Amino acid sequence: MIPNEHPVTAESLVSEVMRKKNEGYRFVTMSSVGLEDGTTDILYHFDKDLELAHLRFNLPTGEKAPSVSGVYFAALLAENELRDLAGLEFEGLVLDYNGTLYLDPSVETVPLVNNVKIVDKKA
Amino acid sequence: MSNRTVIPFGPQHPVLPEPIHLKLVVEDEIVKEAVPALGYVHRGLEMLATKRDYHQMINVCERVCGICSMIHAVCYSQSIEELMKIEVPERAQFLRVIWSELHRMHSHLLWLGLFADAFGFEALFMQFWKVRERIMDINEATAGNRVIVSVNVIGGVRADLSQEQLRWILDELEIVEKEVKAMENTILNDYTVKSRTVGAGVMTYDQAYELGAVGPTGRGSGLKSDARMLGYGAYKHLDFEPVVHPDGDSYARSWVRFHEVYRSIDLVRQAAAALPEGDLAAKVKGNPEGEVVMRVEQPRGECLYYVKGNGSKFLDRVRIRTPTFANIPPLLTMVPECELADVPVIVLSIDPCISCTER
Numbered sequence: 001m002i003p004n005e006h007p008v009t010a011e012s013l014v015s016e017v018m019r020k021k022n023e024g025y026r027f028v029t030m031s032s033v034g035l036e037d038g039t040t041d042i043l044y045h046f047d048k049d050l051e052l053a054h055l056r057f058n059l060p061t062g063e064k065a066p067s068v069s070g071v072y073f074a075a076l077l078a079e080n081e082l083r084d085l086a087g088l089e090f091e092g093l094v095l096d097y098n099g100t101l102y103l104d105p106s107v108e109t110v111p112l113v114n115n116v117k118i119v120d121k122k123a
Numbered sequence: 124m125s126n127r128t129v130i131p132f133g134p135q136h137p138v139l140p141e142p143i144h145l146k147l148v149v150e151d152e153i154v155k156e157a158v159p160a161l162g163y164v165h166r167g168l169e170m171l172a173t174k175r176d177y178h179q180m181i182n183v184c185e186r187v188c189g190i191c192s193m194i195h196a197v198c199y200s201q202s203i204e205e206l207m208k209i210e211v212p213e214r215a216q217f218l219r220v221i222w223s224e225l226h227r228m229h230s231h232l233l234w235l236g237l238f239a240d241a242f243g244f245e246a247l248f249m250q251f252w253k254v255r256e257r258i259m260d261i262n263e264a265t266a267g268n269r270v271i272v273s274v275n276v277i278g279g280v281r282a283d284l285s286q287e288q289l290r291w292i293l294d295e296l297e298i299v300e301k302e303v304k305a306m307e308n309t310i311l312n313d314y315t316v317k318s319r320t321v322g323a324g325v326m327t328y329d330q331a332y333e334l335g336a337v338g339p340t341g342r343g344s345g346l347k348s349d350a351r352m353l354g355y356g357a358y359k360h361l362d363f364e365p366v367v368h369p370d371g372d373s374y375a376r377s378w379v380r381f382h383e384v385y386r387s388i389d390l391v392r393q394a395a396a397a398l399p400e401g402d403l404a405a406k407v408k409g410n411p412e413g414e415v416v417m418r419v420e421q422p423r424g425e426c427l428y429y430v431k432g433n434g435s436k437f438l439d440r441v442r443i444r445t446p447t448f449a450n451i452p453p454l455l456t457m458v459p460e461c462e463l464a465d466v467p468v469i470v471l472s473i474d475p476c477i478s479c480t481e482r
Contacts, residue, residue: 002414027335029444031429033414045416045427045444050353052416074335074452078444085169095158102165102481111170 002043005054010066013057017068020046025053027072030079032086040088044068059088067092077101085111126150130463134163138241138467141477145470149463157458159451165481172441177203177411177432180441181275187443188479189270190233191421193219193226196275198419199441201355202430203277206411214401215279216357220394221292222266222274224387228299229258230422231380231387234474235310238377241471242319247309254302257295264288279404289395296388303384310381320374324457324469327371336453338424338446339383340473343376345369350420361393373472380474410436421446423474445479 008016021027025046033041035058042065044055059065067090069076080101082088090096103111127150134142142163148156171183184199185192197219204211236251259269266272266282274282284292310316326336331344341348342365349365351358366382368375411432418427424446431439450473457469 002416026332028425029427029449031440031442031444033429033431033440033442043429045429050348050350052418054416072335073333074449077448077451085167100162102162104162111167 002054004052005043005056008055008057010057010063013055014066014068014071016055017044017071020044020053020055021071024048027074028052030075030082032082032088034086040086042082042088064089064091066090067094069094127155132157132466132470134160136467138237138471139475140237141475143470143475143477143480145458145466147458147463147466152463154458154461154463154466157455159455161477161481163481164478168482169441169443172438174437176436177438178277178436180438181277182273184441184443185271185273185275187445187482188421188476190230190476191226191423191426191445191479192271193222193274194419194421194426195443196273197223197356198417198426198428199430200275200277201419202415202417202428203411203432205415205417206413206430206432207277207407207409209278209405209407211279211356211405212402213357213399214283215403217360217394217398218280218282218284218403219275220357220361221284221391221398222262222272222280224390224394225258225261226272227422228384228387229255229262230474231384232258232303234380234422234471235377235384238468238471239310239316241468242316244316247306247316250302250306254299254306257299261292261295265292276404278407279402281403283403284398289398293392293395296391300385300388303381307381311378317374319465319468320377320472321370321372323373323465324461324472325370325372326453326457328369330456331371331453334453334456335449336424337449338421338474339366339376339379340424340446340450340453342367343379343472344371348425350418350425353418355417355419357394357397358390360397361390363390373468376472376474410434411438423447423476423479424449443482445476445482447473447476447480450475451480 025048028045031043038061040059042057046053079090080097084102130147132145134144144160146158184195232255236248239247263269274280326344328345331341366379368378412434414431427444429442433439
């Protein structure tokens with residue numbers, strides 16, 4: 001548990017992020033961490049007057065998270081990065097790199113979930 | 124009738140020390156849109172947190188970026204120290220400030236040289252890099268390395284500065300200050316420099332805040348935001364006021380970085396004057412457990428670490444948000460409506476570090 005952290009659900013995530021924006025918070029970034037039960041916690045970090053605030057969203061395995069890139073444009077890179085590295089998918093991403101922000105299209109597995117295996121191009 | 128063309132900018136380009144690719148949609152030499160493409164130097168360093176123990180991760184974090192290596196190590200160390208409730212000796216905190224500000228100076232001097240080179244002023248480029256050598260010599264003489272100084276350990280620092288070394292550093296910084304001052308009129312007032320930078324890549328205060336701009340990129344648009352104002356480490360004992368310029372163009376961003384060299388010299392002087400006696404590092408027992416978010420100010424801006432420990436020597440997660448990563452969305456708003464010839468200067472004006480960005 002991080003100080004000044006609040007849990008959100010899939011239904012309330014975008015409205016809570018919108019509330020942060022209306023309150024004058026700057027979007028800092030997003031973090032993800034895989035949990036033992038197979039779900040993933042996504043943390044949304046905001047700053048206002050040098051005070052950090054965080055929203056925590058637990059994403060069940062196999063489900064898509066609502067994108068907040070429509071609220072904060074800056075979130076698009078963080079969401080694309082989490083898609084590449086942690087295999088998370090976002091619904092409504094304003095610019096979707098389709099898993100190729102960092103990774104080559106030939107990469108078949110997700111770095112932070114499994115070891116990367118490069119498909120043999122000759123195969 | 125408009126004639127739109129897509130022009131690739133990068134990943135290999137004379138002004139780019141590191142590879143980033145921009146797809147520029149241009150209409151009669153005017154850029155209408157820019158779409159970034161990354162992935163040329165992604166190394167998967169965050170993944171190493173599960174493969175290297177939390178002491179070894181300092182070396183990994185230092186290699187996220189050579190130029191900011193000291194401050195990456197400070198941010199990571201502070202994260203672990205916070206998780207393990209380690210009280211870092213005061214002397215170590217001041218020494219961290221001294222090496223951090225030396226890093227900021229050599230980063231800014233490197234950038235000022237590259238920036239001069241971007242608009243074709245090679246003599247100025249060489250002058251800035253000549254001055255930078257003094258800082259590199261200080262790093263080498265005090266830590267053994269010119270760029271990745273590797274002085275941080277969990278709980279403090281591994282190297283000390285003697286009174287003789289401190290006097291020498293201050294003497295060297297006096298020369299650096301004079302030599303930088305000698306270039307001030309050229310970099311800030313020269314007609315040819317201003318003709319390439321004033322009005323190029325304007326980002327307003329509101330855009331900077333909305334898009335999450337950090338560091339000199341944000342402060343060049345009037346954002347009075349600097350993580351050193353948080354007072355982490357020994358900064359809480361030092362007088363510090365961030366450098367801010369309201370204009371939001373490439374000139375304003377270079378003005379901020381130039382004046383931050385003076386600010387860093389001042390901080391080193393303050394830290395050297397107030398350097399207390401004491402231990403260099405606290406003893407470390409056990410393993411980190413829990414979650415923490417830590418922020419520091421790197422030469423390019425705010426850097427954030429999210430670290431999760433599980434009570435073993437390996438961490439569950441290290442997440443690093445580097446300043447250039449935050450400054451790419453702002454860059455995408457600076458480029459539209461500029462002339463194609465100004466793109467290199469504007470891209471360089473955010474001081475892009477792609478190694479940092481991709482990790």
